[in-house]
Amino acid sequence: MALDALTSDGAIVAIRPVRPADRAALSRLYHEASPESLRLRFFAAPSAASLDAEVDRLCAPESDSHVAMVASEGETPVGVASCGSPDHTGRRAEFAVFVADAHRGRGIGTLLLEHLAARARRHGIEELIGEVLPGNAAMLRVARDLSPDGWSRFDAGIVDVGVAMRDDTIGPAVDARDRAAERASLRAVLSPTSVAVVGAGHRPGGVGHETLRAIREYGFTGRLHAVNRSGATVAGVPACRSVLDLPGPIDLLVVAVPADQVADVLADGAHVGVRGAIVLSAGFSEDGDEGRRRQHDLLRLARRHGIRLIGPNCLGVVNTDASVSLDACFAPHEPATGGLAIAAQSGAVGIALLEQDLGVSTFVSLGNKADVSGNDLIAYWYDDPATRAVALYLESFGNPRKFARTVRALGRRKPVLALKSGRSDAGRRAGASHTAAAAAPAATVDTLFAQAGVVRPDCLGDLIDAARMLTDQPLPAGHRLGVVSNAGGLNVLAADTAEGAGLTVPPLTTSGNPLDLGAGASPSAFAAATAAVAGSGETDMLLVIVIGTRANDSAATAAAVGRVADDHPNLPLAAVLIGGDVRTTRLGGRGAPVYESPERAVRAFGHAAAYAEWRRQPLGRRPVLTGIDAGRARSAVRRALAEGGGWQTYERTVEILGAYGIAVLPAMTAISGVAALTAANRLGYPVVLKSADPSLVHKTDTGGVRLGLTGPDQVRRAYDAVSAAGRPGSGVLVQRQITAPVELVAGVAHDPLFGSVVLLGLGGVHTDLLGDRALRLVPMTDLDAGRMWRGLRAAPLLTGYRGSAPVNTIALEDLLLRLGRLAEDFPEVAELDLNPVLAGPDDVVAVDAKLRLAPAGAEPDPILRSLRPAELSREETPS
Structure with missing residues (x-):
């Protein structure tokens, strides 16, 4: 599937893997290139045959040794990037990038490399390396911009470059490029120099008429036009019968026509250079299957022509900057000027906020947010000098992981307030393990906001009050x-x-x-x-x-x-x-x-x-964790998924955890009473017997655990009871019983939208009853780990409550960081439950571990620069 992304000048390109059907178009891309561009790419003037061979290589099927991505504007390829020939480790691969002459300097090469790097990571490639001529300043700049921590060296007239691809290395630079591209892209919507209102009839009270009148009366500083069937002047504004008749280029269309006419209006707008559109019309995704198809087609049309889209089914846009003075909104009153930027999915909530005399810099009613979303606006407001605080009303998330990154960066310089609807438990998904149940969507949203520094009021009134305080006060x-x-x-x-x-x-x-x-x-x-x-x-x-x-x-x-x-x-x-x-x-x-x-x-x-x-507070850093063998874990995960995934055996669970340095108490599997007795004698009494059936998640509740067994007779009787709790032939696990001052629960739950969440809480059989838990989304920093245990109500138990020995909190933080790194590297870890985790003065060890694996879906990448996918149906966090 192609992903749409923004170039540095705010235009839209589609990026996707190369297909065999691209052969003719890629051949034209190379054969029409200038001799100098070809020399910089191939180090010499290539023959026609060598160019054809290069195109054949690019169109080869994707594999662990070959990945190629193409960028297209409209239907025309404008650049291509590839990597292949990994070294003996399989973790480094040679890359190459080529951009059409007319499109150089627009950031397309950098975009292609970002997407190539993300695709290559799926094949285990961790670093891209390449050879660049010293005179190819553009390519050297691309490599440097992509990875500030990369390397280069000059050897025999060639510059060797290396591009590290860790998220923490490339993330800040990617975010900075994303913000610049968003500002360029949204300029036509939020700071237009010319606006046309389509559907502005003569009848007062109509949406188009009232929006046109609001724009004129607020004093828009640019050119203003109306489009209606008669072509007659409306509210003192000159009108045309068609968008195609508008004089000069038009930055922004404000569309207020019936839903089935909107696409034709946008298509006409593309012919007169329109770069942005606000669709006030209803009748799209909020209106059943036909409306969803109509919205999908509208977005694809906008993307093909490089038009940014607000709405549909929205209230409009406001920019109070004196150099713009745009009130393209049919709210009942003019907004007051101030430092608060507002984005609201609900028009009614938007009106309520505008009525409060808060003082607004910009206001955007997102409506169905087919294209422009809160993430785009957060990037825009980051460098907006008129915005001193941001207020969001959200009913759903598109890419929560990107939201977490962008809003966290914005929050370090400007307050962000967010009211998220849907806080009840009615929409919570069922989770079998303690961790999955605790990490349900409402709790995960709370965690996301807390980590990102988002101010989360309980109601609209509190949001208004907090906005008054945070916009203009120290x-x-x-x-x-x-x-x-x-x-x-x-x-x-x-x-x-x-x-x-x-x-x-x-x-x-x-x-x-x-x-x-x-x-x-x-x-x-x-x-x-x-x-x-x-x-x-x-x-x-x-x-x-x-x-x-x-x-x-x-x-x-x-x-x-x-x-x-x-x-x-x-x-x-x-x-x-x-x-x-x-x-x-x-x-x-x-x-x-x-x-x-x-x-x-x-x-x-x-x-x-x-x-x-x-x-x-400092944000912390992602620490270096020693003793991790991701390759061993990857092999075990692949074997498990090949066998169908699901709940894993204790042995495989311990194998995967061990590859990440996570200590689990050893256990011996026994499939008979005699074998259980032998294991107990070898381990030493007292012992614990547990069902080895991996599908038995809550063993204590079903009789699948016997504790404190001190002799052979107790082991024999316990074996019969415990083995009967699981499926026939599952056997039992035998462990030496150990104790520690504090029992905790730790684990991981994965959500396809939010990503993975690490949990820590008070453990044992009462963990769900007490509900004393802390959650963190990955990636985690060292400070996140410390804040997790300090945030528990039971934290005094860990630091020496009433004279008891404090537990080893350094070891506990190390456990949490390793769980976070495992979850980050393997989204296939659907649920992981360590319960109990015994924490003592010397060490922290998991006594039981349950792991469920599932194939990772096509999930939004928090680093990758891309616009909202133009899909017919899109799963989002429920409102």
Whole structure:
């Protein structure tokens, strides 16, 4: 299947493996190339026969020793890349890239190499090597850009280059290229110089008419046209009968015609140079099978012509930048200008956000998000100087792993708030193991957001409140909240809410906290108290609550507090104004936010403090793990899948885990009572007998485990009971019984969208009842591993609770990192359950291990640069 991707100038190319049917087109690509391009590729002027031989090589079937990818714009190949002839290790292969003369300098060679590297990894190739002429600066730059940690050396007039292909090596550079391409691609949609509204009729109240009027009245700085059947002027805007009649090139079409006419409009738009389209029309994927087919065909049409598409079934787009002033949206009111960027899948939620006077930089209603999604916009907003914070309303994910990477990078410089619908358990998939059940989609989304530093409010109101706090206010330096008010009861509510929001309300050196000034407090008293607390250095944020009464001047008090806020620009400050005649959402020149209640203000402070703490923390690094033999594990996994996959025997599970340095308590398999007794005598008492049936996941619940067996008679009786719990002939596992201060559970669960999740929790038979767990998505850093066990409620048990010996947390972190690396390397690990894991002062060892393997599907690559696949049906995280 072809993947669409963006070139550095924002155009769209399709990249896919070379097929034999490409022979004629690739032959033209080479035979039409300039002599200089051919010399740089082949080091000499190639003959026609040698070019034909090269094309034959490219069109050969893909294998472990040959991979070739072609990039096409429309139907025309514009570049090709290949690798082959691996060395004796099978992990290094020689690569070559060729791009048509007219398309050089557009980043196509780099794109091809990225996709080639991803494809080659499936064949076990870890490094691409090549030979480049010293004068081929473009190719040397491509290799350097792809892998900053690559190598090069000059030898005998040739530059040898090596391109490492680890995600952690190439990821940051790929992300930077992706952001630049997205900004170039979305410029026609978000910063157009010319717009045409198609379907803008004369009747007020129609979607097209009202959208056209909104664009004109908001003061769009570019050229504006209308298209309708009559061709007559609409709302003072000149009109044409057809898109084909529009004067000059058009950047953006805003389409408001019936669904069955949209494709024709877009096809006409391609002929007049349209680069972006906002489809307001409904009747697509939200409207059954016919609508899904219509949306699929529309997206394929847009991709063929290099048109970026917002919607369909959307509310529109807003850009408040004075150099653009675009309100291509049929929301009822004009948006206020500010620093918050908003992307919403729901038009109703979008309207609710726009109504709140939040101050918007850009707003995008994603609708069905056939093309442009939250991932594209996150990349665009990364370098957008007008955007200081981002708010997302998401009903589904397309590529959650890419979302995690892009939003984590954005979150290090700008707050990202997200409201994800579908938090109930109704859509949770069933999982047989403890790990799979714990890593259900809702919990996985929570994990994704937490690792990426996303602020996740519980409801729309909390999202609005947090956005007010995070868009224009400084970040708090800690979690200490100061409260000044003239209402003791509201002080109590603020203090009570603070604890649940992760904040403290510490006593101050010179006054109480909260500080009650009394109902009749004057503006000067409020100003003096607020200034004293703000300047004390004993609080990280300050809430001022003003209750208007007949005995005070609430308007003057609000103004005085606003002046104090301006005098302390580095301290987050918010106000609650109740009673009186003050009606404002901001105080002072800096716009300190005003809330309707203390609880809402304190929860917003809590979100800001949690985000600031995440931003202060280092991200960590992917450590080097010794003693890993991925080749041995790969062989075992391939054998298992060839036999049908599913739950694996204990022996094979131990083999795969051992290849990654994961310690599991040895066990002996016995298929008779005599063999079980022999094994027990050899291991030494006391022993444990467990069913060896790999399909018996919850052994304790089904009588498949007997503990504390101290002699031969107990072993004989236990064998009969345990073997009966499993399938006939499965036998039993015999292990020496060991103990440790703490029992944990650890494991892996794989989701085709989110990727693999590593779990740690309190173990034993009560693990599901207690629910004390921590989850992390791979790839994991060293700091992720430490944060996992520290995040457990039972963490004190690991550090020496009430005089007990602390467990070896270094060994525990090593176990978690090795589980993460195994899961990262092998998405075929569908479920892995280590329960219990015995953690003691000296070591951490898994006593039981259950592993289920399944073929890895065509999953979205978090590194690979590509647009949303134009598939007829697409599985996404349910809303």
